[in-house]
Amino acid sequence: MYLEKRGREEMENLAESIINGMEAEGLRITVQRKLIAELFSSSRGFVLPRQVHTHISRHIPGVSYDTVYRNLRLLVQINLIEQFDFPDGVRFKLRCGPDHHHHHFICQSCHMTYPLDFCPVDHGIDPPDGFVIRSHKFEIYGLCGDCSRKPKED
Amino acid sequence: MYLEKRGREEMENLAESIINGMEAEGLRITVQRKLIAELFSSSRGFVLPRQVHTHISRHIPGVSYDTVYRNLRLLVQINLIEQFDFPDGVRFKLRCGPDHHHHHFICQSCHMTYPLDFCPVDHGIDPPDGFVIRSHKFEIYGLCGDCSRKPKED
């Protein structure tokens, strides 16, 4: 059973560990960055840069887009969040822990993600002559339980 | 063993079948469209809109970008080419025949593709409660034989 939102405590821990990750890289903890950490820790799905901007705006009315983009780029670089291309634009989500390799089910309506433990690369893939594998992508798209019951939500 | 380029005859047949596909949809066959068909039939990999534009420009010096985009969009709609998001931008390639479902090895240097018959969705995937699967993505990225020997080519 999956929850729409993370519990308050879990979410605060997550936000804290994002902040710690930033500090570990020598980054300064600004209000803007705290708000970004808060957003990613409270949402289990993919968010658009626009949504990040909207979230920060609610607390700092005049945030600029370049701050949003600069920080998203930074967080991707230091590996705290990951970037995905969707038909409607680039989206970001909290990077999953390094505990074990996994892929995702992704809801095309609410952009929530669910772990998928099967990894096709473990199953006898046979690359063409001389091909050196560097990475792979495996995702399953569809509608999550909630959205398939009452579609057209975002 | 894979060839850099398709043979002349194979390539002409492909170009012709792209043209036929367009005609079947009631589209008119313009010089621009012939050139696009030619490009996709001669390249086995993914191309950027900019590369399409450059290709047509060699024959029609003043082609406009909107013609390129309009036609790419059109060809995607009528299912003759497919669109992929790469870190450096959207790319397009000829759609593989409907003969059988397959995925791809994709070279990150030259953007050439190689078929990969294994499909993870056939192997006991267990979606979360109520999740309705609509599509999936599976690609393996790396360097093809040629590029791994002499890297940094595009």
Next chain:
DNA sequence: CTATGTGCAAAAAGTTTGCACTTTT
């Protein structure tokens, strides 16, 4: 001849950059 496609120019959307000012440490 008519419908469709193209080129042009301009607009829109998303993202990046340089620089002066502000905030964190």
Next chain:
DNA sequence: AAAAGTGCAAACTTTTTGCACATAG
């Protein structure tokens, strides 16, 4: 006080749109 981050404004890239002209059927 110094270093790093932010806001602003402007630039840039990619893609889309409206309209007059050109071309395929």
